[in-house]
Amino acid sequence: MHPQTNRQFVLAARPNGMPTADTFKLIETPIPELKDGEVLVRAVYLSVDPYMRGRISGMRSYAAPVEVGQVMVGGGVAKVVESKNPDFKPGDFVDIYMGWQEYSISNGKNIRKLDPSIPVSTAEGVLGMTGLTAYFGLLDVCDPKPGETVVVSGAAGAVGSVVGQIAKIKGCHTVGIAGGDDKVAWILEECGYDAAFNYKTTNDYSGRLKELCPQGIDVYFDNVGGPITDAIFGLLNVGARISICGQISQYNNTRLEMGPRLLGALIVARAKVQGFLVSDYASRFGPALMELAGWVRAGKIKYREDIVEGFENLPSAFIGLFSGANTGKRLVHVS
């Protein structure tokens, strides 16, 4: 049975500051018949991620922005419902950058069939973009050495929770910063962070970091930016490396926030700060996913999924990321 109607969230208006319910609009569109070589898939899990805030702003960025009226972009796990492509059959699970819609038609080139013996939701998390982001942002950008101190902000998030565990596998002293006592408990007890604190109940970030990092800071994996990152700059060891993965504290600002000028600290520490995008590592995704899957299977990497039910809740699930509503990888379960 070919389904007749697709539901899609399109960008209704560029947000000014924090996105709202009016930022997106739900529309219905017909689903065309398949041509030869095409595959029709139905969303099972759709991903919501902080980086999406950048895609709906009009600012200069690494990818063309989503235009008003266009379907919101994003990754997802989907199930093949119809296929005119010999490589895919109904019932197959695939990883696809399909955006915020229930159905999508692919030519079969930009989808990846998933191993059904592994929970398919992991393809959007620990064994997908967020796991890979943790992997390359830590290992490639920062090259942590055994015994070094690695600090992670957003440490209970989809990326940060994995960063700490990879750093632990590499023999590092791991310190997480998260926004909630429940999050701190989770990263300490489940993710094996050596130390952690709740920044929402801490006034003196620098003092707390000094206590938890008695040997100073060698590596900092930054998901948040702002005053937490400022505190790190004063505690860097010689040769420190900072990976700039995200700056979620800044994404909804309507003008650039001001903060202390700290580049001079990089001279004192001969430190490196580097921004990165996981997509630049696409040629190395295969072996990295193998290694991540091995760690997950061996119980060395634990993960948590924060599942929101219902396609219609995509906007609110996304907006909640910016108040830290999620622990671990947030997904919207669609069907």
Next chain:
Amino acid sequence: MHPQTNRQFVLAARPNGMPTADTFKLIETPIPELKDGEVLVRAVYLSVDPYMRGRISGMRSYAAPVEVGQVMVGGGVAKVVESKNPDFKPGDFVDIYMGWQEYSISNGKNIRKLDPSIPVSTAEGVLGMTGLTAYFGLLDVCDPKPGETVVVSGAAGAVGSVVGQIAKIKGCHTVGIAGGDDKVAWILEECGYDAAFNYKTTNDYSGRLKELCPQGIDVYFDNVGGPITDAIFGLLNVGARISICGQISQYNNTRLEMGPRLLGALIVARAKVQGFLVSDYASRFGPALMELAGWVRAGKIKYREDIVEGFENLPSAFIGLFSGANTGKRLVHVS
């Protein structure tokens, strides 16, 4: 004749903000007789450099600060006046980190004999620490490629003027930022910068940089920090590299200056910002000096020395660095 009296500038008080005449005090001390193995040298040129501001602050830095009452540190070119060391004889010129004093006694280990066929003053500039700083900060930290655009702040300074010329040797498009029309003229006409502007008569740094860097910015060599560096962050090409050599605009602040939070730009550009100290490259100074000397001899690197006459003018020569009084390498001619 063994001289009897040394004159020394000691730190009189830590400056609060800009150093003043009261920051240093001139004292006289006796000169001991030489022991076996020792060499007595007399300063010919003493160097004044922006980094010295950090050494007289009490702030955490890469070296222990100069304490009140101690002789001010710094490099110099000196002439041997007495020697009980077979490796040195009266009349030899040496490079020595002797500090702000007329005479110094060395055990012969931390001094380097200079080739008298090359102007000895260059040992404190283009063929000394400032030339080496330009060399490693550009080539090692930024690895510029032919055709790339290299922007330099403090471009008419001792370091910046050499950076642009090395970048030109490497086939780059070079753009300098300096504080004066005379400085701009010098770096364009003598140092071979492809383009330059006077930041003191420019309001819109970003607009001017866009004009002069039509292909964007691949490499930025930062001597100054502050709003000039802010403007660079918005114009970085993918894969850009920033070398943080100095932040002279910030050195005399009594509290951290505030500026826009710009780390997010590093993600967009997948850019790297790295602080460095030339002293970390000590094991590679030899071959680097050979290469620099070759470029100077071949006329590929021009240099200018800004000579202030008189030992007693060391403090004012140093303080003038922070208002950009110098063009090229500033030295104090002592004897």
